[in-house]
Amino acid sequence: MTTTGxxxxxxxxxxxxxxxxxxxxxxxxxxxxxxxxxxxxLSNGHNVKISGFGTFVLRDKGERVGRNPKTGVEVPIAPRRVLTFRASQMMRERIVAAG
Structure with missing residues (x-):
């Protein structure tokens, strides 16, 4: 691994x-x-699971109302698809042990 981490x-x-x-x-x-x-x-709508590492999951988020924190004005947030990662139990244990 590089020195940048x-x-x-x-x-x-x-x-x-x-x-x-x-x-x-x-x-x-x-x-x-x-x-x-x-x-x-992922582009075709499939999740990617790498055993012992984790799963990349696509989630569809519905439309919702957000708020501009500066002005307080409510604005609609369009529905979108997001990519999330969930580490496997084995990976979580390794991270905890290394920390």
């Missing part, structure tokens, strides 16, 4: 390169293919 595509590709011995180009290609496949599934 953020795991990037390049970091994932580099891990594949070192641990499995694939070329850097092949490693980057595999990471891109996996991410593209996940994006396509």
């Amino acid at each position: 953020t795991l990037t595509r390049a970091d994932l590709a580099e891990a594949l390169h070192h641990r499995i011995g694939l070329s850097r180009a092949d490693s980057a290609s595999i990471v891109e293919q996996i991410l593209r496949h996940m994006c396509e599934a």
